[in-house]
Amino acid sequence: MGTIPSYPPAVQPLSPDDLIPVWQGGAQKTSTVEDLLNSNASGGLALATLQYPATALQAIFAGAFVHVGYSGGFTVDLAWAANPALWANAFAIADVSLGDTGILQSIGLNSAVTITVGAAQVWLSDTVPGGYQTTPPTAGGSIVQPLSLAPAGPGHGIFFTPLPWIGPL
Numbered sequence: 001m002g003t004i005p006s007y008p009p010a011v012q013p014l015s016p017d018d019l020i021p022v023w024q025g026g027a028q029k030t031s032t033v034e035d036l037l038n039s040n041a042s043g044g045l046a047l048a049t050l051q052y053p054a055t056a057l058q059a060i061f062a063g064a065f066v067h068v069g070y071s072g073g074f075t076v077d078l079a080w081a082a083n084p085a086l087w088a089n090a091f092a093i094a095d096v097s098l099g100d101t102g103i104l105q106s107i108g109l110n111s112a113v114t115i116t117v118g119a120a121q122v123w124l125s126d127t128v129p130g131g132y133q134t135t136p137p138t139a140g141g142s143i144v145q146p147l148s149l150a151p152a153g154p155g156h157g158i159f160f161t162p163l164p165w166i167g168p169l
Contacts (some may be wrong), residue, residue, distance in 0.1 A: 001028035053101045060096040063112025064130030064146060065160070068104060076104060081123070081137045081165075087145055088124050089162045111157035122147050122158055124165070132158065143167035 003006035054074035060066060065088040067078045076096070079088035091110045096102030115122070117134060124145040136144045145165035148158050 009050060016055050029139035048093055054104055054106075055101055056096040059098050060102055061130060062092055062094045062111055064092045065124060066090050066092055066130065068106075072087055076102060079124055080129040080144060081142045081167075082129075084141075084143045084165075084168050086129075087143060087165050088147060088160075092130075097140045105121060105160075108159065109157050110160045113158055115154055115156055116160065117154055123167065138169065143166045144169065 012169045013067040043078055050083055054068050054076040057075055057077045060076060062080060066076045067079045067086040067088060068090050069077070076090070076092070082085045090099075090104040090106045091112075093103045093105055093112070113132065122134055123136050123137075124143070124147055125131035125133045126139050127133070132147055143165040144167050146163050149164075153159050
């Protein structure tokens with residue numbers, strides 16, 4: 001399976017009139033690259049709320065931080081700092097069963113998770129696939145990937161921003 005190296009995901013350079021599958025208003029539609037890049041004021045989709053479908057390679061829980069890859073179509077697996085190939089580039093909006101298509105969000109508020117303690121940063125977990133932790137991973141072979149640019153406060157979700165990772169340790 002190939003992986004998507006950066007945001008926005010693309011298998012090859014896209015032209016302005018290429019079509020991309022998107023979810024808007026709860027329904028799957030297609031949009032041109034040009035429309036996606038236009039601002040909301042001119043009728044384009046907001047990249048901060050871009051959602052897209054992918055087939056689950058394992059059961060995915062709502063709020064899980066996930067890795068979206070491409071192998072003849074978008075696929076999704078739980079992101080996990082203990083496996084550098086599974087860095088986080090999206091999160092799941094709802095539970096997805098193995099083999100089913102789920103809707104993923106590539107940036108924005110992940111309100112399905114709630115921070116229980118204040119933290120200056122949250123990190124991709126190296127102990128719970130799809131999870132987060134309030135201290136950087138330290139296990140050998142793990143990657144260190146922050147999940148948000150903003151501090152996380154108790155009782156709030158995580159505003160996910162796909163950020164670069166370092167490692168493996």
